[in-house]
Amino acid sequence: MSHLGIVYALLGAALAVFLAGAGSAIGVGIAGQAASGVVSEDPSKFAKVLIMQLLPGTQGIYGLLVGFITLSKIGLLGGGMLELTPQQGLLVLAACLPIGIVGLISGKSQGKTSAAAIGIVAKKPEQFGKAMLFPAMVETYAILALLISILAVTNLQF
């Protein structure tokens, strides 16, 4: 029972990486299908649609970042792991949830928006800049969640 606190904290780090990573994988997958459709007819648009496809990939990076910070916070990376109570462990878990949950949902949504924006690039490549703004809007909410997760994890006092 003495390790329950650290188990909760690790679970938080794992969820941040797993959920946000899954969101990005789904999103990049959806956008990748659309990108393949366009490139199969017009390979000259490869660079533009590749950028669109990569947009939903950031959530996974945010999840990874929060995971690292969490592991560092609990001392798992630098040695000398902290002794956490279950309550403290749950606090770390709660701090990791924003980027995990928002990363999953926004990753998928951003993938769908990217796929739709790839449709714009397919028909009007000169509108690439405007097309990129639509999926970029979804990014805002992943960044907000990232901020809260980082602030929460780094400001927890043990």
Add this chain to the structure above:
Amino acid sequence: MSSTKYTYAVARIRALEIALFDASVIEQLLACSTEQQCIQLLQEKGWGDADTPAKAEAILDREQEKAWETIRDLHVDMSVFDVFSYPNLFHNLKAAVKEACTSQNGRNRKIYYEDTNISPDEMLDIIRSKEFSRLPEYMASAAKEAYETLLHTGDGQLCDVIVDKAALEAVYHAGERATDSIIRDYAESMVAIADIKIAVRSQKTAKTIEFMKRAMAPCKSLNVERLAKAACSSMEAIVDYLAGTVYAEGAAAIAESSSAFERWCDNRMMRTMQPQKYESFSVGPLVAYLLARENEIKTVRIILSGKQNGFSEEAIRERVREMYV
């Protein structure tokens, strides 16, 4: 993830839509002084293949084939497109029934569509051997009835009516089974417009109400009984009846001329498809692309035959359809 199963196909269609003819290309075709100039322009736009003869029919047939090749190449569930392949399949049935009743051997290749689920050879073999059960359920009884009718009465028109009605019913039922609303709407619209065309032609040729009832397929947006009765009465009665339906604009087109009505039917379909330009994840853009290609090929055919027969630019323009893009 099922909501994104058409993502690849739709994106590919978006890239292909660039090559669809818009109004300016149609204007260029209209401005050509001869059919040959039109064909040259079409070839410059990539119509036909390198080995396609520079003849209107050869180029148009090749483009029709290309449209279906594109759809098949998208690797989507082709059963969604059954509703669009039935007219050609039933046309082949009509051709096979007539050929089986008039000749014992060989096949006249020119009267069949080659690119169908049941090949023309197989279709003819089924009809000649009277093994109607080898046909799909929606065709079997109509094929048997049409064959026996033609054999016993020699009435080719009645044979056509039987097969055409079966085709309309097959389209309608395929639409009812479809999960995508665009297919349902298309089937409903196609059957209703076919019924209106039957009513108009029957009125002009003074057909009986029994003939019309035999030819018309029921649908939700029209009451075929009332339409047939109106057609028995007068053209104005048809227009009056349609004025109270969703086909009110079509009624005005009927009053104008039959070519205006045909144009209205195609334009209505293209307008119905316009929202599909903004869809990214449904089968709608694929359906819209296929219909847009067919509309484009039909319009080019009208222009080419107009040029071939020395029609004035204005006379051709009257018949030109609205483009999807």
